[in-house]
Amino acid sequence: MKAHDRDFRELIKVSEIQEGLLFFLCAALLLVYSLVNHLGSISLEWKLSPYLFPLLIAICLGVLSVSLLAEGFRKKGTEEVGAKKGVSLWKRSICIFLFAICYFLLMNLITFIPATILFLIVSFLYLGERRLWLIGALSLSTAFIVYFLFDVMLHVMLP
Amino acid sequence: MPDFMSVFAYFLDIRFVFFVLAGSLAGLFVGAIPGLSVSMATALLVSITYSWDTSSALATIMGVYVVGVFSGALSAILINIPGAPSSVVTTLDGFPLASKGEAYKALKYTTVYSFVGTVFGFVALWFLVRPVSMVALKFSPMDYFLLAFFGLTTVGSLTAKNFSKGLISALLGLIFSLVGIDSVVGTARLTFGLYDLQAGISIVPALVGLFGFSEILMVISDGNFDGEVTKIAKSVVRMKDILKHFAISMYYATIGTLIGALPGAGGPVASFIAYSQAKKIVKNPSVPFGEGAVEGIIASETANNACIGGALIPMLALAIPGDAVTAIILSVFYVHGLRPGPMFIKTSPDMFHIILAGGLIASMFLLILGLLVAPRISKVITVPKRILLPIVGVLCVIGAFACNNRMFDVGLMFFFGILGYFLRKRDYSVAPMTLAIVLGGMMDSNFRRAISLASSESHFMGALFGRPITIVLLILIVITIASNIPAVKRIFSAAGNR
Structure with a gap:
């Protein structure tokens, strides 16, 4: 039983298996969605149905996800798994993504220019810039230049 | 050449x-x-130029496209x-x-x-777009569907490390x-009750996310923030020496144009093939290839x-983009109410002239900026x-907001940015996704039209797949898919070894 559990845990670590399962789930959901909507709410033949193309996509995605799973099983068998290249700094990317989300939310509360200045200051500091005068100058100038360039000159509406 | 004056009139338009x-x-x-890309810049420009007149928007985008492809070589040379x-x-x-x-x-x-x-590509575009449009007039809805499908399989096979992942x-x-109101029967699909999704997923925020925001996240996660620049010492390089490779460059340019015209293939493939050809053809390079042979630089840069010009041929004549940037340029056309396709040259000749003029003027700026500004750009x-x-x-953020003035x-x-980031981290290219987002609506409507038309014929399969163009496209698709299946690859390599 323990050997089985270990095997399963090893298998699930293979990226192709994870992705194959995820895409297979997506394919199944799309298939169900297309069938339910076509059969349930549309009184059209399949040839005109708006759910025909999604149905085909679901089938193709299902086949490809099975091929990914097969590749994952093959990799597991040959122990090609786990060769992580270099140091991943993905946490930094996620933090920047979260800053951007906060920026998006802040813009609704305090308008474009103050939100942009805040976002730039926090991002510059987080990414390792330590010269405070540069951070201040760049944040202020970028926010105002962008505002002037887009809003005033190019007539592009800003958030 | 009736277009000649119309195109060159733009050279005098300040x-x-x-x-x-x-x-x-x-x-x-x-x-x-590095870290900023032409696709990213073009995607941002689509939203900025949204309210501009079409000629100014296309002029700017052609400048970015032509010079952006060239200047990718600057960091390749100076910082590797x-x-x-x-x-x-x-x-x-x-x-x-x-x-x-x-x-x-x-x-x-x-x-x-x-x-x-660049000039070779645009001259080819000038001469080839009409004949290609004439052929395209004979295309049935199924041919359009298959051509787009062929484009997706090609780009899937060429841009991802794994064919399944590309597809x-x-x-x-x-x-x-497919998200939004269906264009044929008017039913809402995949909107999940969200009102903002009823008009579909706007191309611009999707492209800005996939190419712009995901690129930011990728660069940050790679941690490769700075590079060391090689010093540029000005030396005498005679134009006579440079131009003695002109004849062979025509061969590389032909390769580049033809590969560019294949839906889905693009600069990276063209430069790779031209480089391998150069290694075969040039028996006595200045120094061995890989050690600083100018013949290698010539092959790669001429072809890419x-x-x-090659990638613009299927985009204008068939509305099938040749690469990611032309997929974005196609969205500029849609944003400005233009419909590329077989009739485009006849119905909108002025737009065709604008693209030609924009490309040719941009190539002149490429030469001027490349000779005068590029050597001084190392600090930037x-x-x-x-x-x-x-x-x-x-x-x-501005780019995504500006196209519809919606925070949604x-x-x-952001959604496409994070999706693009995770896909790229796991070796899925975002180029096939971009092409599919642009082509999906057209594929869906043509597929259903083809099925509808064929179902009224006595021989359903014959009506669907019996036409010569359809058969050629089907064969191309089968070859593309089969040649990427590992078992088939092994059979061919075993046969080759024997």
Whole structure:
């Protein structure tokens, strides 16, 4: 039983298996969605149905996800798994993504220019810039230049 | 040549030339800075130029496209990091040559042959787009569907390390393209009750997210913030020496144009094939290939720039983009109410002239900027990414918001940004997804039209697949798919070894 559990845990670590399962789930959901909507709410033949193309996509995605799973099983068998290249700094990317989300939310509360200045200051500091005068100058100038360039000159509406 | 005067009239239009120059300058910097890409800049420009008149928008975008593809070679030569995927091959000889203290020579060869390739591509576009449009008039709805499908399979096979992953990326793009009110029967699909999704997923926020925001996240996670620049010492490089490779460059330009015209293939493939051809043809290079041979730089740069004109041929004649940037340019056409396709040249000749004029003027700016500004650009290439990336992030937000003035689109941009980031981290290319998002609506409507038409015929399969063009496209698709199946690959390699 323990050997089985270990095997399963090893298998699930293979990226192709994870992705194959995820895409297979997506394919199944799309298939169900297309069938339910076509059969349930549309009184059209399949040839005109708006759910025909999604149905085909679901089938193709299902086949490809099975091929990914097969590749994952093959990799597991040959122990090609786990060769992580270099140091991943993905946490930094996620933090920047979260800053951007906060920026998006802040813009609704305090308008474009103050939100942009805040976002730039926090991002510059987080990414390792330590010269405070540069951070201040760049944040202020970028926010105002962008505002002037887009809003005033190019007539592009800003958030 | 009835178009000649119409095209060259734009050379005298100061406003038009100014917009091309502005685009060219933007392209020079965007292409040269690793981490910023031409696709990203074009995607941002779609939203900025949304409210502009079409000629100014296209002039700017052609400037960015032409000069951006060229300037990807600058960082490839000076810091061994290609500014654009199509310049990867240029690093093989460009950087070794620069390391020997001949960076100026490498830049000069790059500039001249990028110019040659670009002009060749646009001349080919000028002459070939009409015959291709004539052929396209004979296309049935099924042919359009299959051609788009062929494009997706090609781009899936060429841009991803794994064919299945390339196709999965394309299928995800197709799913996104189906969101919204169906154009044939008017039913809401995949909107999940969200009112903002009823008009579908806007192309601009999706592209800005996939190419702009995901690029920021990728650069940050790679941690490669700075590069060391090779010093450029000015030396005498005679034009006579440069131009003695002109004849063979025509061969590389032909390769580039033809590969560019294949839906889905693009600069990276063209430059790679041209480089392998150069290694076969040029028996006595200046130094061995890979050690700073100018012949390698010529092959790569001529081919990847010739791709630009080539990629515009299927985009204008068939509304099938040749690469990711032309997929974005296609969305500019849609945003401005234009419909490329077989009748485009007849119905909108002025737009065709604008593209030709924009491309040719941009190629002149490529030559001028490449010879005068490029050698002085090394400081800009190493602008610390910790400064650059947050500013690009702000531009992504503005770009996503500006197309419809909706905060919802900014949210969509973030969604596609994070999706693109995870896909790229796991070796899924976002190029097939981009093409699929642009082509999905057309594929869906043509597929259903084809099925509908065929079902009224006595021989359903014959009506669907019996036409010569359809058979050719089907064969191409089967070859593309079969040649990417590992078992088939093994059989062919075993047969080859025997």
